[in-house]
Amino acid sequence: MASRPTLAFLKTETGSGVLLAAAALIAIIWANSPWAGAYHALTYQKVAVQVGPFAEEMSLAGWVKTALMPIFFFVVGLEIKHEILRGELSNPRRLALPVLAAAGGVVVPALIYLLFNRGAGGSPQGWPIPTATDIAFALAALAVAGPKLPPTLRIFLLTLAIADDLVAVLLIAVLFTADLRFPMLAGAAVTVAVLAAMSRWRTAPYSFWAIGGLLLWGFTLKSGVNTSLAGIAAAFCIPLEPKRTGGQGVLIETMEALHPYVAFFILPVFAFMAAGFALGGAGGGDILGPVSLGVAAGLFFGKQIGVFGAAALAIGLKWARRPTGAKWLELYGVSALCGVGFTMSLFIGALAFPEVDVAREAEVRAGVVIGSVASAIAGMIVLAISAARRTTEETP
Template sequence: MAKKLTLAFLKTEAGSGAVLGLAALAALIVANSPLSADYFAWLKSVHVLQLGPLRLEETISDWIKEGLMAVFFLVVGLEIKYEILKGELSDPKKLATPILAAVGGMVAPGLVYLAVAGALGGPHEGWPVPLATDIAFALAVFAAVGRGLPTSLRVFLLTLAIVDDLGAIALIAVLFSQGVAWLPLLWVVGVLVLMAVAGRRRLAAPFWVLGFGAVWWLTIQSGLSTSLTAVAFAMVVPVNPRRETGQSPLRDAMHDLHPYVAFLVLPLFAFAKAGVSFAGLSLDQALAPLVIGVALGLFVGKQIGVFGVAWLAARMRIGAKPTGANWLQVYGVSLLCGVGFTMSLFIGALAFPGAADSPQQIEVKLGVIGGSLLSALAAAVILKLAGRRTAREDRAASE
């Protein structure tokens, strides 16, 4: 059953991968066209949500990042919970491997960046930029090239990326937070506990929608990232089927939400975040220490940290390879973790405050785009080769 559910997800993502790529390409084209000013003005335009006495004002960019992407992280959290309880990650060793690899995938890029910055005289403040993995784009690339590969590899990537992102969110909270409003945060915890207790009984879908809406609203008021509490909310959704209906609330939510996430949320996110203007770019900026440090941190640091720790965990018997996968395939996924893109751009904006067209911001964008593209292309080649090799071996075994 778990395998059928994962295959259904892969089928949807394979169809949405092209849509996501086209949305990102469209953003780059628009950001470097005569429509550039209108595009960036649209992202900065403020829109109001009014529900009785509750009022929230956010820019389009923030509505997409903190609003729509909360639904994405909810679906990711639901899938990870399902895999931990019923699927691939129910083996503690297979759960340990992506978690440990995510830690390695955060430490190594930071060290690579600091080494490059020290050697070339770059700013040391940029070390957090290459630490994150962009889940949406990494999954899109995997969906495009992952045909014939074990579905366990996608679960490995998904788990690693979410741990990576949660680590990046925690890092943002420690290094760049302006303070947390504790009263709304305590209310978030209260609502989560209430939903966990009430979830033991049969609850209609509207109650879960209202509960998630309350958690989302309170998270915004607390100043934390909604992605964190969206994953926490997923952990309280029941996975076991109801005796009355024989249906699992968690599986139903995954099934209902996934098409909207794949074909609406992620393409809108890509269109909003992939638009980078290259106006006024010079060769000196393209080869600046900050650019090289971020790019190598993503491309070199990520693959060393993720693959090295995953291999070491398996050798030391504290972890295990994904089911049915070989080390070449794991290496391809490790490369894919170097797609930092939107999360790295977000951290870069915090690490180097200033206008979007400031020299350091432009260098951060160049480094992130360069490192992410190198990682995506290299991963696509390796995973394609690995998929063909696996197909040949399967044909030879069947003859």
């Protein structure tokens, strides 16, 4: 049985999926309208921020990625910590299937992307882009297609997506960190140490955590390390125990307070900023380039093959059990939904191809949107067919 925090997380993620889709659709329509110039002017508008000794200038889209998305990763970090210590990831028997499936869903999409980008003209550095799964979008599609399907499928998808997010964080740390500034990195390390020590102080005011997190973000930004890692690091310092006997844990209270803002504001804003691309491009280049084709194929074909193949192998070898009450067709449908990379894939794509590489950035957007939409449609069709069969079988 899933814990209450997990169920609340599922409900919020599912509800935000529709808003994410709407934000992306508005961005794509605007980017292909006569006012496309205004959309690009908005996203690339330079914004300077100076607070005391801190000074930074970047585009509006850059600020969303650098300043808002770390809050998303903070919430993801809280959920990962909770699931590892108290939730689904704490049970080895339940953990085997989604983790092995997630591994397949990372390796196969990456290989497919590299096939499209080998040789001259390719961009192999984008291979992590199709390895991600968007929790909100995938859960929303599952809720629409199969509201009466076994709840174990939702827990399987959530756990797999969380494992995917953990891999994405590791990839960001290893692949997208350059030009390190060691004094700032030392400041970030000291701040993390202080926050970790504060985890023993359960009654610490939330303002202390906010100030510490903001300080960590500033040091991380100036150190050359991606700021999403600051969110993860801060999350792992938040204590599980409640401030007072009988109350909710500090981690759960923090996650429940921030999650709606992340799901219904930060992620839709990021989707709006990151999803707009020209359908025609320069002679169709945005859609038919090696990056876009590699990303789209990796998400659509790679995720299905990788996730379902790894899951079927694990079940066949008796390393894991199929989700209780779920059929093979439903497991395949959920595997297809894992190809909805969307916000996570767009985020990794923005790191792999900075704003200065406009052509590749447009290809990433096209590939992510096409691959994610195709995966959502395929998964929903398969799950709808299975749900209809269940209804027929139950009818006397």
